[in-house]
Amino acid sequence: MRAQIIDGKAVAAAVKVEVASGVRALRRSPGLATVLVGDDPASRVYVSGKRRDAEEVGMVSIHHQLPADISQEKLLELIAALNDDAKVDGILVQLPLPNGLDPEAAVNAIEPGKDADGLHPQNLGRLVLNQPGLRPCTPSGVMRLLDHYEVATRGQRAVIVGRSFLVGRPLALLLGARGSDATVTVAHSQTREIAELTRTADIVVAAIGSPRFLTAEMIKPGATVIDVGVNRLEDRLVGDVDFEAVAEVASAITPVPGGVGPMTRAMLLVNTLTAARTR
Ligand code: NAP
Numbered sequence: 717m718r719a720q721i722i723d724g725k726a727v728a729a730a731v732k733v734e735v736a737s738g739v740r741a742l743r744r745s746p747g748l749a750t751v752l753v754g755d756d757p758a759s760r761v762y763v764s765g766k767r768r769d770a771e772e773v774g775m776v777s778i779h780h781q782l783p784a785d786i787s788q789e790k791l792l793e794l795i796a797a798l799n800d801d802a803k804v805d806g807i808l809v810q811l812p813l814p815n816g817l818d819p820e821a822a823v824n825a826i827e828p829g830k831d832a833d834g835l836h837p838q839n840l841g842r843l844v845l846n847q848p849g850l851r852p853c854t855p856s857g858v859m860r861l862l863d864h865y866e867v868a869t870r871g872q873r874a875v876i877v878g879r880s881f882l883v884g885r886p887l888a889l890l891l892g893a894r895g896s897d898a899t900v901t902v903a904h905s906q907t908r909e910i911a912e913l914t915r916t917a918d919i920v921v922a923a924i925g926s927p928r929f930l931t932a933e934m935i936k937p938g939a940t941v942i943d944v945g946v947n948r949l950e951d952r953l954v955g956d957v958d959f960e961a962v963a964e965v966a967s968a969i970t971p972v973p974g975g976v977g978p979m980t981r982a983m984l985l986v987n988t989l990t991a992a993r994t995r
Pocket of ligand 1: 881
């Protein structure tokens with residue numbers, strides 16, 4: 717039987733409707749500041765999508781385009797000014813930054829309460845401690861998808877392939893947190909016999925950056941498969957999962973595009989609204 721398609725586009729649209737209603741209830745328009753350094757075409761597309769999303773839900777998009785050769789000092793000055801700007805509720809510095817700029821210093825400079833991406837050490841620390849805070853967008857988007865499709869996590873075995881601070885590690889914390897209660901294994905490039913691990917999993921998440929890495933033989937029949945990967949091949953985007961073959965084995969699966977990607981964008985809006993409410 718073919719797996720159910722987990723429709724990230726549809727769930728993201730529902731999240732946006734919720735956020736728009738939250739914005740109306742605030743009676744002021746939250747401001748989302750985006751900072752784009754240089755002219756990487758993919759980053760440009762990502763940022764313009766995020767700005768459009770913000771405007772669609774009634775937020776004010778405040779954009780700063782900086783030249784690739786800007787100094788670290790100037791970048792940090794801009795972030796400090798956005799931290800102090802009362803019209804700005806959320807700040808997003810689009811990564812990766814051009815060579816010569818320190819992304820860690822940039823993220824650390826963002827006021828944690830305005831950290832729309834949820835990547836500031838204080839917010840990641842709150843996640844470890846299971847305290848309220850702004851959560852990283854992609855992992856919280858994955859949790860929202862699982863919740864929406866009523867995929868059980870309690871007592872389930874989850875295997876995440878990829879241990880980045882952006883996706884794999886925070887997602888492991890969310891899935892394993894009290895309330896979600898999955899038992900989580902995180903695999904990475906040094907893990908031996910990954911297929912043996914993934915074959916034991918009720919939920920498999922691929923966040924690697926390697927086209928069609930996860931094949932049907934690596935999946936237990938009936939598992940839920942979440943594909944975070946985005947890989948640009950010559951003519952199209954593909955995920956880290958061999959979608960067509962895995963869909964014949966899994967019970968539910970996210971497509972690429974149209975799965976996790978739209979959720980990442982939607983959760984940025986959720987974080988900006990949360991930040992505005994908290995301020
Ligand atoms: P990353 O920082 O490059 O991390 C990749 C992870 O995969 C690392 O932990 C790495 O292991 C592991 N890995 C690499 N090759 C492997 C292999 N052969 N076997 C097992 N593990 C392997 O990437 P990321 O930022 O997490 O992103 C991962 C993918 O998700 C990318 O395709 C990215 O474009 C995509 N992404 C999508 C969204 C979205 O919204 N859809 C958001 C963020 C990222 P080591 O730690 O040992 O190097």
